[in-house]
Amino acid sequence: MNSLYVEGDSFLHRLPPGLKLLLLLAVSLALFLTRSPLFLGGAAAAGVLLYASLGIGWRQSWIRLRPILLTIAIVALATLLLESVEDGMVALLRLTTLMLVAAAVTATTPVGAFIDAVTRAALPLEKLGLVRASDIGLAVGLVIRFVPEVISRYQALRTAHQARGLKVRPTTMIVPLIIQTLKSADEIAAAIDARGIRGQKRQRKS
Amino acid sequence: MSTRDLVLAALFAAIIVALGLLPPIMLGFIPVPITAQSMGVMLAGVILGARRGTVAVLLVLLLAAIGLPVLSGGRGGLAVFAAPTTGYLIGWVFAAFVTGALAERLVRPAQGALAQSLGFFAAAVAGGVVVLYAFGITYLAVVTGIDFGKAFLGSMAFIPGDLIKAAVAALAARAVMAGYPLLPARA
Structure with missing residues (x-):
């Protein structure tokens, strides 16, 4: 992108x-x-x-x-x-x-300068306990990283539909696309926590 | 927010962005091509619930604001927030929240498939149509000085397409709930 x-x-x-x-x-x-x-x-x-x-x-x-x-x-x-x-x-x-x-x-x-500015602007909100400022950059990075992934999954699903002679319909494409994508959340979350990217000292809520 | 919730919201934001990059889908029975991105907002609410769904939509808007072309048709940058249709973008946040909050209260895992689908449809229409248009039309009327009633009538042309999107989102949410339930249940 x-x-x-x-x-x-x-x-x-x-x-x-x-x-x-x-x-x-x-x-x-x-x-x-x-x-x-x-x-x-x-x-x-x-x-x-x-x-x-x-x-x-x-x-x-x-x-x-x-x-x-x-x-x-x-x-x-x-x-x-x-x-x-x-x-x-x-x-x-x-x-x-x-x-x-x-x-x-x-x-x-540049995008990086924007993220720094947004992170700094979010610091007062962090003091109120509403958001963790460093999470913003992390989440933005995750989205940018996963957009190509979602698109390649969509293309694979379309090929699978065509190989079976099915019409590519939104109703039959969206569900497997969402389930496949969201199922990788556990692994990614575990990888983030294993590397201590969000910090280990503070107590995590729920 | 747990790491898993944060990742789920980010992944869903990626899905919303991808829906905007895909070519518009023809639904067959209506001649107008529809862009799938605004359906992504409804989907975020009915699948992830109010909190994570709202965060997913906020992330998409943040990406657009910092200069990435993530909105349908390759739009992005701060300029998209200077358009007469900006009210709809602001409305996305509240649409996802209301859709999610209603879905959490209307739909139970124990219900039958039809009741679940209807619950999701009601939530998607209330958030993704009623709340969204309230923001979009009010903003349009305020920024341009068009009379509120005329702005309201002019926007009605897009309602049928959005009702279809709500129906597709409801069916998809039902299927995702059966296959990989994520929606937090509320009493």
């Missing part, structure tokens, strides 16, 4: 991820607190400049942003027809700006 991070040395690349996330939050709040077309238009132009400064290239940018742009365009058009031209423009500018800034943060922050 390739991440959406793009190598580079722009200003945004050098900012710490936690700060970038706070800035993104501030931008989204500012965008939703105003309806001024002048402010929203300026913000959208700034968003385009910010995204263009990353040097991703038009083609690649289009591929990345197309699905979300399409949804925004459809909804903005619906707003324009159902409510008013002004409402449609406000929705279009707000959402497009937010999308550009968010995509810029994603393109300039």
